[in-house]
Amino acid sequence: MFRFLVASVGREAADDCFQETFLAALKAWPKLRAGSNERAWVMTIAHRKAMDHHRARARRPVPVEEVPEVAVHDAPLADDETWARVRALPPKMKAAVLLRYAGDLTHAEVAVALSCSEEAARRSAHEGLKRLRAQMSPT
Template identity: 40%
Template sequence: MAAVNSPGHPGTALGRPAPGEALMAVPPFEALVAAHGSTVLRVCRALVGPVDADDLWQETFLAALRVYPGTVPVKNWQAWLVAIARNKCVDHHRRAAGVPQPTGQVAQEPPAGPDGVGRALEAAETARRLWAALARLPKMQREAVVYHHIAGLRYAEAAALLGNSEVAARRAAADGMKALRLLLAREEEH
């Protein structure tokens, strides 16, 4: 087994196995949370939006903890956690399908000036636009973009989560990125 360099990097006990490397030793659960927590949160935000992402992040790690360390041998802890997060997000969408959603939005004016609060509001608005554009992508493209570009999974790992081939996952991610750029460009024109 390769030496542990840093959490979440290829060839470490917390990231992907190095080429030709066998299964990893089971790391402490808190080390998995530290190494992959931000990736799981990004996946949750991309699949359900920023409002419910924190709750689903918690549900993901609670579900992982329930079966940890007695899980089947895991080659890639990050992919394992992203798969759990994906399933939690799917469950969330199923539960929310019958719940009416509010239609109106409260307008908020950012304060004038280059202060920290103003910059934070501008960054939040940019993030809101990005997440909204991501939500408008077709499901396959959105999930391919999330798994590869946001979670950092290899195309083969994304393909396994998507239930298709590596080539199809690569195509869906490329088409998704192209559509995302177009959606954001159109929004800036208005």
């Protein structure tokens, strides 16, 4: 298993992953079914600890010599009239539009937040946008 961890995460991180693997195995040992393949079980834990290591490493910042000066350009804020129209939408449409576009959630995430189906969330957002476009179109 240690060779697997060295190959997966490198020599320096293998020690930590090895320890984490056995701590997790000791904690889960009472739940192991009789007749299970212990070697495969521990290797599965080691594989998951290696994946955890890679995920954690991907979240760490990378040091650089110089931080480039980058201008930050925020998107222009919508006018108060637009937000007033959004607030005037029926509750379900308003929630769907705000979660989908202001909150940048997927339709599936909006559905979970609103306790409805994904199709219903998609439809509420669509109908809300349709209503807003109709109110804002120059006719």
